[in-house]
Amino acid sequence: MATVETAVGTTKAMVLNMGPQHPSTHGVLRVMLELDGENVVKAVPDIGYLHTGIEKSCEDKTYSQSITLTDRIDYLNPLGNNLVYCLAVEKLLGLEVPKRAQYIRVMMVELQRISSHLVWLGTHAIDMGAMSVLLYCFREREEILKIFERFTGQRMMTSYIRIGGVALQPPAGWRDQVKRFLDMMPARIDEYEALLTENRIWQGRLKGVGYLSAETLISLSTTGPGLRAAGVPFDNRKMFPYSSYEEFDFNVPTRTESDCYARYLVRVAEMRESLKIIRQAMDKITDDGAIKTEAPGIVPPEREKMKTEMEALIYHFKIFTEGFSPPPGEAFAVVESPRGELGCFVASNGSPKPLRVHFRAPSFINLQALPFMVQGQLIADTVACIGTIDIVLGEVDR
Amino acid sequence: MTQLANANASAVAEQLRSWNAQAVAQVIEYRGETTIVVPPELLLATAKQCKENPALNFNLLSDTTCVDRFPVEPRFELNYSLVSIPRRDRVRLRTSVSAQHPVVDSLMPVWPGANWLEREIFDLFGIRFEGHTDLRRILLPEGFEGFPLRRDFPTEGKR
Numbered sequence: 263m264a265t266v267e268t269a270v271g272t273t274k275a276m277v278l279n280m281g282p283q284h285p286s287t288h289g290v291l292r293v294m295l296e297l298d299g300e301n302v303v304k305a306v307p308d309i310g311y312l313h314t315g316i317e318k319s320c321e322d323k324t325y326s327q328s329i330t331l332t333d334r335i336d337y338l339n340p341l342g343n344n345l346v347y348c349l350a351v352e353k354l355l356g357l358e359v360p361k362r363a364q365y366i367r368v369m370m371v372e373l374q375r376i377s378s379h380l381v382w383l384g385t386h387a388i389d390m391g392a393m394s395v396l397l398y399c400f401r402e403r404e405e406i407l408k409i410f411e412r413f414t415g416q417r418m419m420t421s422y423i424r425i426g427g428v429a430l431q432p433p434a435g436w437r438d439q440v441k442r443f444l445d446m447m448p449a450r451i452d453e454y455e456a457l458l459t460e461n462r463i464w465q466g467r468l469k470g471v472g473y474l475s476a477e478t479l480i481s482l483s484t485t486g487p488g489l490r491a492a493g494v495p496f497d498n499r500k501m502f503p504y505s506s507y508e509e510f511d512f513n514v515p516t517r518t519e520s521d522c523y524a525r526y527l528v529r530v531a532e533m534r535e536s537l538k539i540i541r542q543a544m545d546k547i548t549d550d551g552a553i554k555t556e557a558p559g560i561v562p563p564e565r566e567k568m569k570t571e572m573e574a575l576i577y578h579f580k581i582f583t584e585g586f587s588p589p590p591g592e593a594f595a596v597v598e599s600p601r602g603e604l605g606c607f608v609a610s611n612g613s614p615k616p617l618r619v620h621f622r623a624p625s626f627i628n629l630q631a632l633p634f635m636v637q638g639q640l641i642a643d644t645v646a647c648i649g650t651i652d653i654v655l656g657e658v659d660r
Numbered sequence: 661m662t663q664l665a666n667a668n669a670s671a672v673a674e675q676l677r678s679w680n681a682q683a684v685a686q687v688i689e690y691r692g693e694t695t696i697v698v699p700p701e702l703l704l705a706t707a708k709q710c711k712e713n714p715a716l717n718f719n720l721l722s723d724t725t726c727v728d729r730f731p732v733e734p735r736f737e738l739n740y741s742l743v744s745i746p747r748r749d750r751v752r753l754r755t756s757v758s759a760q761h762p763v764v765d766s767l768m769p770v771w772p773g774a775n776w777l778e779r780e781i782f783d784l785f786g787i788r789f790e791g792h793t794d795l796r797r798i799l800l801p802e803g804f805e806g807f808p809l810r811r812d813f814p815t816e817g818k819r
Contacts, residue, residue, distance in 0.1 A: 310799035315815075318808055322815045353691045480745070483721050483773030496720075496745050591690050594741055594752065596722070607725045607739065622723035622741070630776045659799055 275303050278641075282311045286389045286645045289655030293632070293644070300640050305633045309626075312659040320619035324585030325351050326425055328619065333419040335621055336657040338378040341370045342599045344423035347619075349504060349595035350606040351425050354588040355560060362551040363427035364506040369440075369543035370413070370422060371505075371597075372536040376447070377406040378600040379533050383454060386526070386649040390467045395457060402450050405443050412439060426561035427554030437544065444541055451533055459527070468522035472635040472647040476520065482631045486602025486624055487528045488651060492520035498598040505597075509546070512539050522650040529652075532600075560586045585614030601625050601652050623657040670694045672751050675715050676706065683709075688754075695739075695752040703755050704765040704791075710742055710753070711770050718742035718751065721771035726781045730811040735759040736787055740767070757787065766792035784809035 281292040290311035296304040316335060320328040332347045333340035345367055352359060359367075384399030407417040412433050414420040422429050458464045474482075476492035489496055497514040499507045515531035517524035554561050562581050563574035588610040596605040602624030609618040628651050635647045673687040673696055683706045686697035698706045710718040720743040727737040734756035742751050757764050766789035767774040778789045779798040786807035789795055797804065806813055 310797075310801070313799040315808065318815055321811075356691065480719050481772050483771065483777070485720070485722075494745060501745075501748055502750065592693075592695075592727075592739070593691050594693060594723070594739075603722060603743075605723055605741070607723065607741075609727050617729075618725070618727045620723075620725040626776065626780075627773065630773060 280644070282308075287648060288385060288653055289658075291629075291648070291653065291655060291658070293648070295641065295644065297641065302636045302639055302641065302644060305636045305644065307629060307632055309629070309655075309658050312655045314660070316660045317619055317621065320616055322615065324614050325588070325616060326581070326585070328616070329424060330419070330421050332621075333421055334656060335623065335660055336599060336601070336604070336625070336654045337418065338381055338654050339374055339599050339601075339604075340419050340421070341367075341374040341423055342597055342604060343621075344421060345371055345505065346595050346597045346599075346604050346606040346621075347608075348423050348425050349597065350593050350608040351588065353593035353595055354591060354608055354610055355425075355557075355586075357426055357555055357557055357560065359427055359505070359555055360552040361506060362548060363553050363555070365543050365546045366428050366432065366553065367423055367505050368507065368510065369540050369547065370410075370420075370428075372539045372543070373406050373409060375536045375600045376533050377403045379529050379536075380406075382529060382600070382649075382652045383526075386646075386652075387458065389645050389649045390464065392458060392461075392464065395454060398450070398454065398457075402447065405446070409436075409439055409443065412436060424554070424561075426557055427552070429553075431553055432547065440540065440544055444537055444544075447537055448534065451530065455530060459530075465523060467642075467646060468526060468650075469519075471522045471639065471643045472650055473519075473521045474631060474635055478634065479520070479631065482634070483627045484602070484631050486599070486628065486652075487525050487532065488602070488628060488631070490514065490516045491518075491524035491528045493518040498596050498603055502596060504595070510539050510542050512536075522646050525650045529600075587612055587614050596622070599624055601654065601657070602628055621657075621660060623660060625651070625653040625655075625657040626659075629653055629658055670751075672696065672710075672716060672749070675713060676709065679709050679713070680705070693750070693752060695754050697754045697756075700755045700757055700764050703753070704767065704770070706753065707740070707767050707770045710751070716744065717747050718744045718749075720745055721767065721773050721777070722750075724767075724774065724777040724781060726785045726787060726809070728785065728809065728811045729756075730759075733758055736762055736785060738764060738781070738787070762787045763790060764788075765790050766795075768792055783807075786810070 275296045275298050278295045281287040282290040292308040294306045295302055316331050332343040335343045380399040380403045384396040387395035411417050414422040476494050479489050479492055495514050495516050512535045515528050558577050567574040568578045590610055590612040592609045594607045596603055605622030607620040611617040636644045677684045683702045688695040710716050722741040722743050725739045737756045740753040781787050783797040783799050
């Protein structure tokens with residue numbers, strides 16, 4: 263227990279426990295706050311309440327079986343998790359994914375980014391007291407989840423991105439549905455901004471709160487909107503492009519104030535940029551074409567072929583009973599998730615099951631900055647800082 | 661297994677070799693990624709060089725990963741993924757420690773963000789990081805016995 267000297271004498275700081283059950287910690291996060299009145303002297307996060315041993319489980323499954331596990335790591339970005347894992351395994355195998363599948367992947371991942379930012383905005387706003395914004399954001403998110411359901415059969419845990427491409431052909435009528443969403447969305451984002459951006463209470467709660475300099479953030483390995491709001495234009499889609507992102511025309515929004523308000527502005531601007539990318543992807547996706555690469559023994563054959571051709575049947579059987587074995591080696595793939603740099607390290611020892619799968623989870627690493635962010639601030643600012651880092655506990659704990 | 665680089669190794673390896681030839685035990689170029697194998701006693705100095713040398717300027721420690729190569733010795737292989745934001749470059753540093761003495765220098769003096777990354781490896785593999793300011797379990801409960809991500813720990817658990 264720390265003691266604090268005051269004018270009257272010495273007082274003891276109070277240790278208050280926040281979480282793991284708490285509406286504002288966005289999941290099972292426990293933060294031990296050492297308080298001097300309303301001010302935070304020290305904050306110590308305690309995590310691990312959602313640790314389910316995903317990385318260990320992947321070692322007991324074949325490479326394709328682990329895809330369903332990856333959905334559940336960052337459960338607001340399942341397609342992004344699928345993508346980073348598949349990129350790592352495709353790197354190990356030396357597989358080239360057809361362009362059409364890459365464009366479909368880009369479109370789905372950008373839709374996922376918007377849906378993740380909508381959840382972030384809604385929950386962050388309700389934490390700050392702006393309760394109506396939550397349901398407005400979830401109303402738009404419904405439209406995205408309906409698109410996912412049409413494409414993949416699932417709203418959230420889609421497992422749509424597979425090794426070698428994507429799982430299914432785009433469904434009939436998808437263009438109308440996505441176009442309706444794209445036409446409706448800009449006005450809705452304007453609505454959220456009309457409610458929040460110039461709002462005196464919103465600005466009062468967020469401006470100047472949770473400031474950290476760019477050097478501190480980089481030294482703490484923070485990536486994503488938090489780093490971009492400090493003026494560092496680090497976005498993996500631009501700097502180390504993957505999955506055909508180099509063919510798309512979009513901006514990377516940055517700010518310089520590096521406080522909660524700047525992070526809010528960056529994420530809202532990112533939603534608008536994602537809409538641009540989805541529109542371009544929609545134009546690039548042709549009506550017909552391959553969704554998976556041809557790699558007999560690794561990528562399962564089409565079901566129709568499997569039912570009529572002997573070789574296809576044998577490949578199907580071998581893939582689903584014994585699996586495929588990438589050559590021994592390691593690969594590290596990175597994507598830009600809504601939370602920052604999401605990476606997947608896969609090590610192969612030449613057997614059908616991976617030797618090691620590790621996920622570089624941005625929420626886990628960005629959360630390290632929390633104690634530095636809240637030092638000397640009020641408890642209410644702690645809630646703002648937890649919200650502004652945008653953590654997903656599934657990713658923090660894995 | 662992985663192709664050894666020839667004399668035209670990447671520029672990063674050359675910079676490190678000219679600083680200290682002992683630091684670069686091996687250079688691996690595989691699938692477009694450069695891995696530099698460093699002896700464990702030179703890890704901290706090499707990491708400092710990677711960050712502070714303006715020709716290298718790896719200011720961001722992206723990730724630390726441990727691979728348990730049991731029963732091959734040295735057993736624990738540590739991989740550090742570095743990013744140079746100004747130079748738009750990535751590299752991986754690799755070092756290995758044995759099962760009898762699973763200790764390596766902490767990289768917190770170079771990148772404070774190594775804090776939780778090293779705590780996670782300590783928690784799940786049992787590798788000690790000398791010089792870490794707060795080395796304790798992070799994901800598993802405090803009283804947990806054993807190091808689950810080691811290959812000899814069963815996936816189903818021990819109860």
